[in-house]
Each structure stands twice: as structure tokens, then as C-alpha cells.
Amino acid sequence: MPPKFARQVAIAGIGATEFSKDSRRTPMQLAVECCSLACEDAGLDPKEVDGMVVFSAENNPEIEVARNLGISELTHFSMVHHGGGAACGVIALAAQAIFSGAAKNVLCYRAFNERSWHRFGSGVQDRPTSAEAEVVSFSWSSPFGLVSPASWVAMFATRYMHEYGATSEDFGRVSVIDRAHAANNPAAYFYERPITLEDHQQSRMIVDPLRLLDCCQETDGGQALLVTSAEHARDLAQKPAVLSGAAQGASEDQHMMRSYYRDTISGIPEMGLCARQLWEMSGLNPDDIDVGIIYDHFTPLVLPQLEEFGFCERGEAKDFIADGNIALGGKLPINTHGGQLGEAYLHGMNGIAEGVRQIRGTSVNQVSGAENVLVTAGTAVPTSALMLSQDG
Amino acid sequence: MTDFLEQLRAGIGVEGSAQVAPDLVNIPMIRHWCEAMDEANPNFLDEEFAAAGPHGGIVSPPAMLNAWGMPGVRIKREEMGHPPPPPIESETERETYGSVLGLLDNAGYLGVVATNSEHIYHRYIRLGERVKGTQKLVDVSEEKQTALGIGHFVTTETEYQTTDGDPVGSMFFRILKFKPHTGRDASKEGAENAADSPAAPPAMRPKPSMNQDSQFFWQGAAAKELRIQKCNSCGRLQHPPGARCPACGSMDLGWKVATGRGTLYSHCQVHYPPLPAFGKPPIVGLVELEEGVRVLTNITDCAYSQISIGMDMQAWFYNDPQGFSLPLFRPARQPRRTETLLAGDISEGDPMPICPIPLTVTGIVATAIATRDYQDVHHDRDLAHQKGSKDIFMNILSSSGLASRYVSDWAGPDAIFKNLKIRLGAPNHPYDCMTMSGKVTEVKSSAASGADSGADSGGGQADGADVTVEFAGINSLGPHITGSATLYFPANPSR
Numbered sequence: 001m002p003p004k005f006a007r008q009v010a011i012a013g014i015g016a017t018e019f020s021k022d023s024r025r026t027p028m029q030l031a032v033e034c035c036s037l038a039c040e041d042a043g044l045d046p047k048e049v050d051g052m053v054v055f056s057a058e059n060n061p062e063i064e065v066a067r068n069l070g071i072s073e074l075t076h077f078s079m080v081h082h083g084g085g086a087a088c089g090v091i092a093l094a095a096q097a098i099f100s101g102a103a104k105n106v107l108c109y110r111a112f113n114e115r116s117w118h119r120f121g122s123g124v125q126d127r128p129t130s131a132e133a134e135v136v137s138f139s140w141s142s143p144f145g146l147v148s149p150a151s152w153v154a155m156f157a158t159r160y161m162h163e164y165g166a167t168s169e170d171f172g173r174v175s176v177i178d179r180a181h182a183a184n185n186p187a188a189y190f191y192e193r194p195i196t197l198e199d200h201q202q203s204r205m206i207v208d209p210l211r212l213l214d215c216c217q218e219t220d221g222g223q224a225l226l227v228t229s230a231e232h233a234r235d236l237a238q239k240p241a242v243l244s245g246a247a248q249g250a251s252e253d254q255h256m257m258r259s260y261y262r263d264t265i266s267g268i269p270e271m272g273l274c275a276r277q278l279w280e281m282s283g284l285n286p287d288d289i290d291v292g293i294i295y296d297h298f299t300p301l302v303l304p305q306l307e308e309f310g311f312c313e314r315g316e317a318k319d320f321i322a323d324g325n326i327a328l329g330g331k332l333p334i335n336t337h338g339g340q341l342g343e344a345y346l347h348g349m350n351g352i353a354e355g356v357r358q359i360r361g362t363s364v365n366q367v368s369g370a371e372n373v374l375v376t377a378g379t380a381v382p383t384s385a386l387m388l389s390q391d392g
Numbered sequence: 393m394t395d396f397l398e399q400l401r402a403g404i405g406v407e408g409s410a411q412v413a414p415d416l417v418n419i420p421m422i423r424h425w426c427e428a429m430d431e432a433n434p435n436f437l438d439e440e441f442a443a444a445g446p447h448g449g450i451v452s453p454p455a456m457l458n459a460w461g462m463p464g465v466r467i468k469r470e471e472m473g474h475p476p477p478p479p480i481e482s483e484t485e486r487e488t489y490g491s492v493l494g495l496l497d498n499a500g501y502l503g504v505v506a507t508n509s510e511h512i513y514h515r516y517i518r519l520g521e522r523v524k525g526t527q528k529l530v531d532v533s534e535e536k537q538t539a540l541g542i543g544h545f546v547t548t549e550t551e552y553q554t555t556d557g558d559p560v561g562s563m564f565f566r567i568l569k570f571k572p573h574t575g576r577d578a579s580k581e582g583a584e585n586a587a588d589s590p591a592a593p594p595a596m597r598p599k600p601s602m603n604q605d606s607q608f609f610w611q612g613a614a615a616k617e618l619r620i621q622k623c624n625s626c627g628r629l630q631h632p633p634g635a636r637c638p639a640c641g642s643m644d645l646g647w648k649v650a651t652g653r654g655t656l657y658s659h660c661q662v663h664y665p666p667l668p669a670f671g672k673p674p675i676v677g678l679v680e681l682e683e684g685v686r687v688l689t690n691i692t693d694c695a696y697s698q699i700s701i702g703m704d705m706q707a708w709f710y711n712d713p714q715g716f717s718l719p720l721f722r723p724a725r726q727p728r729r730t731e732t733l734l735a736g737d738i739s740e741g742d743p744m745p746i747c748p749i750p751l752t753v754t755g756i757v758a759t760a761i762a763t764r765d766y767q768d769v770h771h772d773r774d775l776a777h778q779k780g781s782k783d784i785f786m787n788i789l790s791s792s793g794l795a796s797r798y799v800s801d802w803a804g805p806d807a808i809f810k811n812l813k814i815r816l817g818a819p820n821h822p823y824d825c826m827t828m829s830g831k832v833t834e835v836k837s838s839a840a841s842g843a844d845s846g847a848d849s850g851g852g853q854a855d856g857a858d859v860t861v862e863f864a865g866i867n868s869l870g871p872h873i874t875g876s877a878t879l880y881f882p883a884n885p886s887r
Contacts, residue, residue, distance in 0.1 A: 123665045124598075131603035139600035140632045143718055144690045145662045145674035147598060154660035155678055155688075162658070162701045208661040208696065260678050261631060261686050265658070 005099035006281045010233035010240035011091070011388070013042025013226030014353040019189050019344030022116040023220035030222035031060040031111035032068040038224035039069075043237030044105060049226075051076035051103025053090040055347065057083050060111055076103035080248075082256060084297060084378025087348030088274075088386040092246035094227040104228060110349040111222030119218050120345075121206075123147035134256075141258055150215055150298060152257040153380055154207040157300035160266045161209065164315035168209055171299040172200035173321050174334075175213045175341055178296060181328065182338025185364045189217060190342045214299040216340035223349035225356070230391065241359040244282040244372065245387035249273035257380040266315075268301065271376065272308040274385040278374070282387045286310045290370040291358045292332050293351040296339040301379040306332075309374065328365055336365035348377050355388045396499065400492050400532040400544065408489065410524040412555060413460040417452045417521050421762075425456055428755075428762035429793040432728055433805045444887045446806050451516035454809045455796035457552060457561050458511075459789055460523045462764035489529050489548055493569065501543050501569040503779045504767065506788035508547075508566040510813040514559050522555040530564075541780060543570025572780030595668030596714055605635050608647050613717035616709045619647040620685055631685040652707030653724065654681040661696045672868070679705050679721050693722040693748045693825035695866040703746060722748050723827060732804030735835075735857035735881045744802045744830040744861060749794055751786070751867065753822045759790035786820035791865070791873050798828040799861055799877050806886050807879040810858065814875035818867060826872050830863030838880055854883035 015037025017023070017030050039046045046069040052062035056079040066074055076097040080086035087110075094106035114120050124138060125147040146152060160166055179195045182188035195213060203212040233240035251269035253262050262269070279285060286309060294302050303317035311332055312320035325331040337343045337354035344350050355373040357363040370390075377384040415421065422436050434441035435451060442450045452460070493504075517523060533545040547566045553559050602610050612619030621633035625642035636643050658678040667674060670690075677691040677699070691699055692708075704724035711717050726745040760770035765787040768775040776784045792814055800807065820826055838858040858878055865873040 121665065125665070125667065127598075129599050129601040131601065133603075133605075136601045136603055136606055137632065138598075139602065139606065141676075141688050142598035143600050143712075143716075144676050144688055144720075145597070145667050145670055146660075146676045146688065147662070147667070148665060150664070151660060151662050151676065154662075155658050155676065158660055159658035159678075159701070204663070205661075206664045208663065210660075255632075258688070260658075260688060 005095050005243070005246075007242050007244055007389070008230055009095040009098050009227060010230040010242045010391070011225050011352070011356050012228045012233040012236045012238060012240055013038040013040075013044060014224070014356050015039070015041050016187070016223045016346075016350060016353060017111070017221045019187065019219050019221040019346075019350070021189070021218075021220060023113055027112050027117070027222070028060050028064065028068070030113070030220070031065050031109055031224075034111060034222035034224040035065060035069055035107050035109050038107065038109075038226045041238060042226045042228075044226060046070060047072065049105045049107050050074055051094060051097050051106035053078050053080070053094045053097070053106055053108050055079065055083070055086040055090065055110055056081040057086070057347070058110060065109070076106065080384075082378070082381040082383075084295065084347045085381035085383040087295070087352060087377035087384065088246060088375055089248045089377060089384035091225065091227060091243070091352065091386055092248055092384055095243055095246050098227060098229055104232065106227045107224055108227060108349070109222060109224035110347045113220040114345065115218040115220050121148055121150065121215070121218055123151075137256065146258075148207070149257060150210050151207040153298040153301060154210050155258075155260060156265055156380060157209050157298075160300060160304065163266045164318065166303060166318045168211065169197060169201065170303070170318040170321065171209075171214050172197050172211075174296065174299040174302045174326070175200050177327050178335050178339035178341040181336050181365050182342025185338050185343060188338040188343040189219065190338060210298060210300065213341070216297045216345040219344040219346060221344055221346055223346045223353055225349065225352055234391065239360045240391045241356040241388045242391045243386060244284065244389040245278035246384070247274045247277035247281065248382070248384040249277070250382035254382055256382075259380065266304065268304045268308050268379055268383075270383050271305055271379060271385070274376070274383060275309045278385055278387050282372070282389070284372055284387065288372050289332060289374050291336060291355070291367050291373045292326070292334040293355050293373065293375040294334045295348055295351065295376045295379055296335060296341055297345070297378060299341070302334075305376055305379060328367070333365070333367055336363050336367065351375055352386065355386070359388050359390060397532070397534060400495055403489070403492060403529045404531065406529065408527045410526045411461050412524045413522055414464070415460070415522075417460065417517050417519050417523070419450070419519070422450075422452060422456070425453060425459065425762040425793065428758040429790070429797050431793070431797045431800070433800055435805050441805075446808060446882075446886050447516050447518070450519040452518075453793070453796065454511065454513045454516055454561075455789075455793045455812060456763075457513070457517075457523075458525070458550065458563055458565075459763045461525045464764050465766045489527055489546070492529060492532060492546055496544060496546075496569040500571050503541055503543070503570040503572045503781075504567055504769070505540060505570075505819070506565065506567045506816065507545065508564065508815050509788050509792050510564040510811065511561060511792070512563075512811045513561045513809050516808070517554070517560050523552055523560065524555055525550045525552045537576060538568060538570060539576045540568065541570035541572060541574040543568050572778070575780070597669045597712055599714055600716055606633050609633060610716060612647065612649070613709055613719050616717075618650040618652050618681075618687070618707050618719045620650050620681070620683060622646050622648040629683055629685050631687055648683065650681050650683050650707075652719070654679040654705050654707075654721070656691070656699060656701055656703050656705055657686055658701060659691060659699055675699065677705070677721060687719065689718075690720045691722065692720050693750075694746060694827040698746050698827055698829040698866065699723070722825070726801070728801040729804040732806040732886065733881055734885065735855070735859075735883045738832055738835055738857065738859050738881060740832055740835055742832040744799075744832070744863065747798050747801070747828040749826045749828065749865070751820050751822055751824045751826055753784065756784055756786045756790070756820065756822055759793065760787045763787060763789035763793065765789055781819065783821045788814070788816060791816060791820065794826075795828070795863060795865065795873055795875060796877070798863065798865075799830070799879070803879055803881070807881050810878045810880060812875070812877045814873050816873055817871045818869035820867055820872050824867045824869075826865040826867045828863055828865045830861050832859055833862045833876070834860040856880055856882040
């Protein structure tokens with residue numbers, strides 16, 4: 001039974017700070033700024049916000065942001081765990097809150113100084129020990145030097161390459177396309193700085209087989225999204241980006257980025273679970289999708305996402321990509337903002353904003369007549385995905 | 393050319409008189425050599441097996457070619473009040489090669505390492521034969537700055553015959569004579585010591601967190617057991633451990649001790665972030681145990697370039713100074729092939745199995761002595777230090793012997809070596825591991841080998857193949873040995 005909120009909820013406002021390597025201000029300032037901008041974009045007074053859904057990884061507490069925004073009452077506030085896997089999840093939860101009547105206008109945001117303060121890529125090797133289950137779970141990897149997101153993904157990448165004959169160049173093509181799209185985007189950190197496959201192949205190893213240019217940026221910045229009912233959205237300032245689907249997924253023998261113990265590790269079953277729900281909820285199929293915002297913290301996991309959603313057969317993403325399908329003008333242009341390799345790494349929230357722009361027709365790399373945009377969240381973690389569609 | 397170099401080069405091209413091996417090819421010395429090299433080819437020690445093989449009887453391991461004539465131990469007996477040993481070197485030898493070494497010693501080039509050895513085998517040498525070698529100085533290089541120090545390369549060629557005059561092989565050999573403590577890295581020695589000073593806290597591995605659900609695993613590792621959680625109700629294994637059996641729902645969980653054997657399922661190598669505790673970028677592996685579950689671990693004792701998915705792995709246990717133990721894995725040594733490969737089984741590009749060779753003081757000393765090489769740097773740590781080395785190191789005859797064993801273990805007992813060419817790089821010091829890997833680079837059809845193809849190698853035999861393999865042995869400092877060997881493989885089983 002598909003959840004009834006399909007097409008009943010919309011994203012009505014988007015707001016972001018600049019994306020930099022040193023914001024020179026606190027993450028709280030970034031959070032408040034991007035939330036204000038999202039409300040302003042929607043034409044909604046922040047005082048009308050009555051719900052907030054954030055990542056459990058978010059270090060700017062929602063009540064603090066609410067206090068700064070002058071929000072007097074919150075009737076729904078909740079969190080989604082598992083890092084970047086939460087990106088579409090916060091929107092899904094907001095949609096459920098709105099559909100159930102728990103809140104009317106819900107802000108979702110992610111803001112951090114992930115470059116100038118704590119660098120995400122530096123790893124978890126310094127974390128104190130503890131007997132708590134989540135800390136204990138790192139004991140099966142950290143003592144062996146597998147301490148960073150890149151290293152956790154590399155283990156999947158090597159196996160995927162072995163099973164399907166994919167190469168470093170196949171991963172590199174994703175990076176080249178992201179950077180080509182970012183080159184057109186003034187908001188992107190890598191605006192006007194495209195790369196070649198040769199650049200990718202020459203970039204240094206981070207965790208073999210992942211090179212520097214397979215890895216997303218570390219960014220300072222904030223991105224907020226305002227979610228409300230489709231009905232309310234129609235009365236606000238912007239063309240609504242309607243949620244024709246929103247889903248979360250965690251699958252059998254799920255671990256946080258280290259689900260190495262399943263029968264096979266060359267697919268992403270939790271993303272497959274999101275895909276099944278989205279197709280069912282939206283009534284759409286892969287041929288209906290005009291743009292894909294495919295989570296790209298690390299290029300290797302872009303490939304199995306395309307397979308899990310059925311854009312190509314298992315193991316054939318490398319050919320799908322090499323044939324030009326994911327570039328502008330291809331069958332499924334992806335990451336038209338430049339992705340997290342090219343624009344900014346905001347744990348996927350900036351990708352959702354790009355999905356909204358494609359529906360509004362305001363992307364710097366606009367796909368003409370885009371009706372439906374697929375947005376995915378962090379991979380290898382318990383994850384989530386959205387389908388954004390034109391209203392009506 | 394300097395006068396000194398001219399002096400060094402005076403003897404080039406002069407052939408020395410024949411050096412006759414003090415002993416006939418004999419079982420005790422072969423046995424000693426085979427034990428030290430862990431060589432188990434029965435053609436070298438098993439009379440019955442050897443009689444039925446391509447040589448028609450026991451033969452010397454081919455890599456022993458130059459061991460038979462080595463001068464042996466030269467204890468300075470005069471220092472202990474005994475008369476000096478009788479000289480065994482000929483006058484000519486002293487005039488050429490020997491005198492070059494003496495000149496270099498006197499000029500301060502006290503350090504010595506062998507860098508190249510190329511054996512060519514005309515045939516294997518039989519039990520009871522005696523070998524003689526005729527050496528010729530081929531070249532003395534100009535003075536060169538090397539990683540070890542400033543020095544000269546000295547190259548010789550030796551022809552080997554039996555004392556009956558039957559040619560059995562030849563050797564091209566090169567050593568470096570260098571001035572200790574003048575190496576390219578000498579300036580860094582001080583800096584390294586500074587890094588070891590007690591002021592800098594040593595980098596440590598991330599410590600594991602434990603609780604009641606997982607402590608059996610860590611207690612097991614400390615007891616050198618790889619324990620995998622097992623449901624006491626339904627017997628299902630799971631890793632990482634949990635609090636309940638997801639299959640049958642039982643909370644009654646115990647463990648099973650795994651054999652530690654498995655295969656590599658996936659891998660990566662962490663270059664960033666820097667992890668100083670590991671020294672070098674760690675290789676992380678996902679190993680599928682033969683019990684069916686996977687464990688994450690470090691792959692040790694090999695280079696990243698040597699590993700591949702599917703290779704056999706064996707657990708060992710690492711004790712961390714912080715007080716915990718970890719099960720780590722190294723490539724498993726493949727068993728020696730007892731049925732010799734046939735020419736038709738071999739193709740260019742075929743990989744040879746990876747083989748770790750642990751390096752110990754005993755191993756380095758035992759192989760040096762088994763090859764009759766009593767150069768002090770191979771057994772005397774004090775003198776090795778004095779000569780600019782951080783520890784004793786393996787001699788080239790042993791590297792050659794271990795390489796031949798590695799190739800022979802893959803080829804099978806009746807493949808016949810035609811040559812064995814090696815070049816040395818980073819030294820093999822104790823407390824390290826040299827891991828061999830290699831592949832077939834050429835397969836050429838070849839008439840049944842002339843090399844002692846048994847008593848009746850009469851007509852009608854199908855062609856075999858001359859197969860060239862390239863191999864490398866890598867230790868923690870880098871490649872110790874790189875080289876190649878060509879072997880003859882028969883078309884049909886030879887026994």
C-alpha cells in the first residue's frame with residue numbers, strides 16, 4: 001500500500017550560503033542564514049515554521065536555530081541518523097509529519113565548517129573507546145587502519161571492479177562529468193574548473209583504488225529546504241517541487257558504511273529498497289526520469305546506484321556511463337549542479353536543492369522540460385531517496 | 393682514468409687458474425643446503441625418486457653451482473695462537489679478482505654486497521662429481537654514489553666444469569665494494585633517530601572497543617585463536633558478533649575457533665589519512681574464512697602489487713604494545729607441486745602463487761653457511777654494524793637458492809633449470825618477510841632437453857617447452873630480488 005502523501009507535499013523554498021573552504025563564521029551562523037534564505041525564497045515568514053527535521057550528525061541543534069529564527073513554537077522535531085544517508089530521509093520525515101498534520105511548514109537543513117573546522121576526510125582513528133554498540137562496531141575496522149569514509153567505500157569498489165571489470169577510468173568519468181557541470185555553475189566551488197580523465201588518472205591515491213578526484217570535497221557552508229503541503233506551496237512564491245515519492249531504506253545485515261558481510265557486496269540493497277518504494281509510490285519508471293541527482297561522495301558507488309534503480313543492468317553502469325548517458329544531453333544527465341565533487345559537499349542537501357531548481361526550470365544546466373527528478377542520499381549507509389515532480 | 397682505477401682494472405680479461413671444489417658433490421652438503429632453503433625436491437636427496445627422473449640419479453640443486461667451490465670459513469687462527477690455515481687461493485686469483493678486492497679494502501671500500509648473479513646451467517651436476525671453476529675479472533666500474541655508499545662495482549665471469557672437463561655451467565657475478573656510512577641516506581640517519589626520541593609519542597593503532605558481546609573475540613586473539621561467534625542452538629556462525637542469533641532467535645551464543653585459512657574477498661590500501669602507527673600505508677583486506685564468514689584485517693608480509701582477490705590467506709596474531717591482539721593475515725604458502733607441470737599446461741602470463749618467506753636470524757645464518765659463505769656481514773651483527781649495515785643480511789647465494797626453490801615449488805621436481813638470473817636491491821634483514829611473486833613471460837617449444845634427459849632419450853619424444861618466468865621477492869624495504877629463470881618442461885610425464 002503506497003503511502004498516501006505522494007504528491008501531497010512539496011519543497012517550497014531553498015536557501016544556501018556560499019560554498020567555501022573557510023566560511024570565517026560559525027556553523028550556527030551558516031545554519032541560520034541558509035534557513036532564513038529558504039524561508040525568504042518561499043515567501044514565508046520564519047515564524048510560521050512549526051517543524052524541524054535534521055540529521056543526527058547535525059551539530060547545530062534545531063531549538064537553537066529556531067530561537068535564532070524567532071520561531072516561537074515547534075510541534076514536530078525529529079532526526080535521521082547515518083550521515084549522508086539522511087539527506088532525503090529528513091525530507092521524507094518532514095513529508096510524513098506534514099501529511100499526518102503534526103506540522104505545516106518544516107525546515108530541514110545541514111550546515112558545517114567541514115573543511116576549516118573538523119575535516120571529515122581525516123578519519124575516526126582518534127575516537128575514544130567505549131562499550132556502546134555503535135563505538136564497538138568500529139572495532140572491526142579502525143584497528144586495521146580502515147578509518148575514513150573513503151577507505152570504507154574503497155573495499156566495495158575493489159570488489160565491484162573485480163566482479164564487473166570496471167576500472168579506475170570508469171569511476172573517473174563520473175568525476176569528469178560532475179566537474180564539467182560544476183564548471184557552468186557560479187555557485188560551485190569548482191566553477192570554471194573542469195577536469196579531464198587524464199587529470200583524474202594523475203591524481204594521487206587516497207585509498208587505493210580511490211584517487212583524490214574520486215572523492216567529494218570538504219566544504220564549509222549551509223543548505224536549507226522548506227517543506228510544506230503541495231496545497232500551501234501553490235500559494236507561496238515559487239513553483240512547487242512536488243514529492244511524488246520519498247523513501248528510506250536499511251537492508252539485511254546492514255552496517256554503517258561497512259556492510260562487508262553480505263552474500264554479495266557489489267550492489268547497494270538499501271538503495272534498491274528505496275528504488276522499489278519510489279517506483280511504487282510515484283507510479284513512474286526509469287524512462288520517466290529526466291535528471292538524476294546521484295549521491296557522489298565517492299565515484300565508485302554512483303555506478304551500482306544506476307543499477308539499483310534499473311537505468312541499466314547490473315554490472316553495466318560502466319558502459320551506460322561511457323556511452324554518454326549521464327552527461328548533459330544524455331539519457332539521464334546527473335548532478336547538473338556539479339555534484340558533491342564539483343559544487344559542494346553538504347551531505348546531499350545541495351543536491352536536493354538542485355532537484356528543486358530543475359523542476360522550477362532555473363538550473364544553470366537546465367534540462368528542458370524536466371518533469372521528474374530522482375535524488376539519492378548517501379550510499380553504503382542506511383539511505384533514502386526522493387522523486388521530485390512537476391505539480392499537477 | 394685515475395691511477396687507482398687503472399690499477400683496479402689491470403687484471404681485466406685475465407683468466408685465473410681453475411679453482412677445484414674441496415669436496416665431491418655429496419649428500420651431507422646437499423642435505424644441509426636443502427634444509428636451510430626449505431627445498432624438498434626429491435631429485436636432490438631421494439635416491440629412488442631421482443633414479444626414475446630426468447637426471448637418472450641424485451643431482452646437486454642447480455643453484456648450488458657456485459657453492460661447491462666457496463672458500464669456507466676462514467677463522468683467524470693466528471689470533472688464537474694457531475698457525476694460519478694453508479692458502480687455497482691460487483696465485484692468479486690473487487693477482488686478479490683477489491687483488492682488486494684487496495686494493496679496495498685498503499682504500500677504505502670495506503663494505504661488500506653482491507648485486508647480480510646469473511647462472512647458466514648446461515646440465516645438472518651428479519653425486520660424486522667434482523666441480524672446478526675458472527674465474528675472469530670482467531669489469532670494475534668507476535666510483536659511484538649508491539644508496540649504500542660510495543663504491544665500485546666489480547664484475548666477474550666463471551666457467552664451471554667437472555674435473556673430467558665436462559662443462560656444466562657458468563656464472564656472471566657482480567659485487568659492490570663501498571665505503572661504509574657514505575650512503576645516499578646517511579644524512580637522514582640523524583633525523584630518523586630524532587623521530588625515535590622519547591619526546592615524540594609513538595603513533596599507535598586505533599584501539600578496539602569491547603563489551604560483553606564481543607570480548608570473546610579479543611580474548612581469543614590474545615590466546616592466538618580466531619574465534620567466530622556461533623549460535624549454540626542452531627550452529628550458525630556470524631561476524632561481527634551480535635547479541636542474538638538472527639536465524640533462530642537464540643540468545644545462547646558461543647564461539648567456534650576458525651582454522652585461520654581463507655581467501656581474499658576484497659582489499660584496499662590506505663594512503664590518506666596518514667597513519668604513522670602502520671609505518672607504511674596499510675593494506676586492508678576482507679578475508680572470507682573457510683568457515684564461510686568474512687573478517688576485516690590487515691594483509692601483511694607482501695606488497696599491495698602482489699595481492700589479488702581469491703588468493704589463499706593464513707591468519708597470524710599481532711600483539712599491539714597497547715595491550716590487545718589482532719588477527720592479521722598473510723598470503724598462505726602454496727604446497728610444493730609434486731607432479732611436474734607439462735609444457736602444454738603453461739601459457740604466457742600465467743601467474744605463479746605468491747609465497748612469503750619469513751626472514752629470521754637463524755634462516756639468514758643457516759643459508760649463508762649452507763652456501764659456504766662466511767662473509768661476516770651474513771652472520772655477525774657487530775661486524776655488520778661496523779660495515780654500515782643495520783643488521784646482518786642474507787647473502788646472494790641464499791637469495792638465489794630461495795628463488796630457485798620458489799620457482800621449483802611451482803614448476804614441479806622434474807622441470808630442468810637452464811638458467812637463473814637475479815639482481816638484488818633492498819637487503820634481506822632479520823625480523824622481516826620476503827614475499828615472492830612471479831609470472832610466466834615466455835613459452836617456447838623446445839626439443840627434449842639435452843640436460844641429462846635420462847639414459848634413453850631416444851627419438852620420437854614430443855617437444856617440450858622452454859618456459860621463462862620473471863619473479864620478485866619484496867620485503868618491507870622494497871624489492872630484495874628481481875630476476876628470471878628459464879626451465880625446460882617435458883611434453884609428457886617423464887615418470
